[in-house]
Amino acid sequence: MSPVGERVGLDRWYRWLLWAYPAWYRRERGQEMLTTLLDAARPGQRRPTRREVLDLAVQGVRCRLRLPRGLGYRIVALIVVPFGALAGWAIAGGLAAGMLAAPPGEREAAEVAAAAVGQEPYNVPGPAYRCPDYCNHQWRRGGDAVVVFDDVPWRNNGLDHTTVVYWDRDLAVPATIERARQWLAADGWSIDERQFPPGASGPFGAPVEGFTGYRGGVAVHVHRQADAAPPLHLTFEPGRRPEALAAAAAGGAVGGLVAGWATIAWVSQRYRRHHAGTLRATGVVVYNLPILVVMVLLGVLTAYLAVVFSSSPNSPAVLVPTLTMNLLSVLWIPQLFAVGIVVGILVAARPAPPDLVPRPGSEVGALWQP
Amino acid sequence: MERLQEYIDSRYIAGVRLREASFFILTALAEQPMHGYGLMKAVGELSAGQVRLRAGTLYAALDRLTEDGLLAVDREEAVEGRLRRYYRLTDQGASVLAAEVEQWQAAATVATARLRRRGAGRLGLAG
Numbered sequence: 001m002s003p004v005g006e007r008v009g010l011d012r013w014y015r016w017l018l019w020a021y022p023a024w025y026r027r028e029r030g031q032e033m034l035t036t037l038l039d040a041a042r043p044g045q046r047r048p049t050r051r052e053v054l055d056l057a058v059q060g061v062r063c064r065l066r067l068p069r070g071l072g073y074r075i076v077a078l079i080v081v082p083f084g085a086l087a088g089w090a091i092a093g094g095l096a097a098g099m100l101a102a103p104p105g106e107r108e109a110a111e112v113a114a115a116a117v118g119q120e121p122y123n124v125p126g127p128a129y130r131c132p133d134y135c136n137h138q139w140r141r142g143g144d145a146v147v148v149f150d151d152v153p154w155r156n157n158g159l160d161h162t163t164v165v166y167w168d169r170d171l172a173v174p175a176t177i178e179r180a181r182q183w184l185a186a187d188g189w190s191i192d193e194r195q196f197p198p199g200a201s202g203p204f205g206a207p208v209e210g211f212t213g214y215r216g217g218v219a220v221h222v223h224r225q226a227d228a229a230p231p232l233h234l235t236f237e238p239g240r241r242p243e244a245l246a247a248a249a250a251g252g253a254v255g256g257l258v259a260g261w262a263t264i265a266w267v268s269q270r271y272r273r274h275h276a277g278t279l280r281a282t283g284v285v286v287y288n289l290p291i292l293v294v295m296v297l298l299g300v301l302t303a304y305l306a307v308v309f310s311s312s313p314n315s316p317a318v319l320v321p322t323l324t325m326n327l328l329s330v331l332w333i334p335q336l337f338a339v340g341i342v343v344g345i346l347v348a349a350r351p352a353p354p355d356l357v358p359r360p361g362s363e364v365g366a367l368w369q370p
Numbered sequence: 371m372e373r374l375q376e377y378i379d380s381r382y383i384a385g386v387r388l389r390e391a392s393f394f395i396l397t398a399l400a401e402q403p404m405h406g407y408g409l410m411k412a413v414g415e416l417s418a419g420q421v422r423l424r425a426g427t428l429y430a431a432l433d434r435l436t437e438d439g440l441l442a443v444d445r446e447e448a449v450e451g452r453l454r455r456y457y458r459l460t461d462q463g464a465s466v467l468a469a470e471v472e473q474w475q476a477a478a479t480v481a482t483a484r485l486r487r488r489g490a491g492r493l494g495l496a497g
Contacts, residue, residue, distance in 0.1 A: 029429060031452065031453040032406060032429075032453050032454070032455045033406070033425055033429055034452070035405075035406070035407075035449070035452040035453055035454055036405070036406030036407045036410070036425050036428070036429075037425045038452070039406075039407035040407055040410055040425065051424060052424060052425070052426075055424040055425065055426040055427055056424075056425065056426045058426065059426030059427060059429070059430050060426065062430065063430070063433075069437065
């Protein structure tokens with residue numbers, strides 16, 4: 001390739017790499033950086049070196065994520081970014097919880113229960129109940145049952161579930177639980193003991209013994225209550241191990257944090273470039289209105305999902321203290337305060353351009369100065 | 371103006387020290403304005419090859435130093451249809467660099483004196 005051709009090829013490579021930088025930066029610095037990069041290239045160099053690629057990629061991303069200097073920008077970021085993380089946590093957790101398999105139907109549930117417990121429920125398919133709306137199910141005393149709960153969205157996280165109950169007290173013994181544990185484990189179910197720890201009690205204070213198995217997006221809770229009726233339950237519902245959902249939620253939190261930071265950095269940079277020192281308070285509020293609206297919406301969404309999570313036994317809420325979940329459910333209150341603070345800062349501190357030195361004794365623009 | 375000076379003092383003199391790359395960039399510009407590639411070469415030479423700036427890092431440093439008022443754009447030229455921007459040291463930049471040099475000189479003096487005493491002590495023990 002001729003030297004001119006090599007130069008053109010290298011020029012294209014560098015232009016492509018400069019896309020790591022935001023558009024406004026490329027407009028201001030792109031040509032100049034390209035000149036420097038080509039000046040620094042070795043004779044005959046056709047492609048950027050690995051170090052050059054890494055350097056431009058890292059610095060480009062840093063440029064995109066950099067907050068302008070000034071206390072005001074930092075305060076706004078400090079308020080917005082945690083909400084981004086919370087929203088990411090809630091959205092990813094909610095999506096992961098939503099991508100679960102449907103619970104098995106009556107017949108399939110009865111077959112699994114029979115194999116696990118070692119005894120078929122009597123009268124199966126027998127009585128089967130559907131609850132299209134709120135269903136205060138009364139167990140039929142003395143008869144085994146397979147019950148399908150078709151739940152409404154605001155109950156049990158909207159998760160439909162199928163329950164197989166046994167009334168045979170001789171069957172509701174520790175040996176049955178152990179047998180079911182071994183059979184389900186051998187059948188590929190992942191066993192988790194945390195739902196029913198030793199000493200746990202169920203309705204009316206009756207002690208509960210049992211475990212939960214997970215497989216293919218379905219959870220089965222197997223437990224016995226010696227003093228309750230019916231004494232042995234196998235409940236199938238959509239579910240994954242809490243760790244899996246927690247991992248998704250944690251990933252969402254990290255993603256939300258990065259997205260929140262990137263958004264506030266982008267808005268702040270844009271704000272500083274275009275409007276610093278030129279906008280009046282009303283203009284500042286109008287300019288920032290979209291981000292404030294997004295903050296409120298994210299707060300409402302987070303609060304809603306926190307309520308939903310706290311009502312589901314399969315959600316990441318299992319791994320989060322109840323108090324935390326309760327706090328999340330009232331997040332909209334501090335959210336409103338946070339929005340108020342942001343508006344207050346924006347209104348109170350009229351920004352000044354970076355090269356404008358405030359008059360002695362004047363606090364105007366102090367929040368937006370380094 | 372006082373506030374700006376206070377800020378620069380707190381940031382560069384009493385507080386955070388200049389980064390090595392920034393120090394050499396300011397040093398390179400102390401004599402005359404330079405463009406990006408000239409700065410890359412000058413920093414390499416001044417640091418005896420210890421600091422090798424790449425374009426991304428160089429322009430991040432230039433942005434930071436310009437934003438702090440230590441550098442300013444001197445002029446722009448078009449060479450073979452390509453843009454070259456020259457930077458110069460501002461008065462504030464010269465003050466910061468001078469203060470930094472003073473600090474290093476003071477530190478070097480202390481270190482040299484201690485090394486001398488250490489050497490003298492060893493010789494004394496050996497003797």
